[in-house]
Every structure is written in C-alpha cells, then in structure tokens.
Amino acid sequence: MVGMGKLKRDEAKRGRMAMTQLRKTLRRHGSTLLKNLEEIQRFQYFIEFLPHLSWGSL
Secondary structure, X not given: OOOHHHHHHHHHHHHHHXXXXXXXXXXXXXXXXXXXXXXXXXXXXXXXHHHXXXXXXX
C-alpha cells in the first residue's frame, strides 16, 4: 500500500504543474483573454438591460 505522504506529494506536484501551465497560458494569451472577458461582461450588461428597453426608445 502507498503511504498517504506520497499521495499528498503527488497531488501537490499535480497542482503545481497545473498552476505553471496556467501561468504560461496567461502569459501567452492573457491580453486576448482579458479582452474577451471584457466583451463578455459588456454583452452580459446589455442582455440584463434589454428587458428595460421598450421598442419605442430604440
């Protein structure tokens, strides 16, 4: 049987690897991701606002 220590170490290593991968991805595509996020938020705001608009005011 594998000791709990080894399992925890493996888990920690996987977590670190995932964080490293995330950092690399963000470094490479960060600005694009942020821009997309801003567009999504703007669109979300627009969608939430739609019910308050009447066709007459458009």
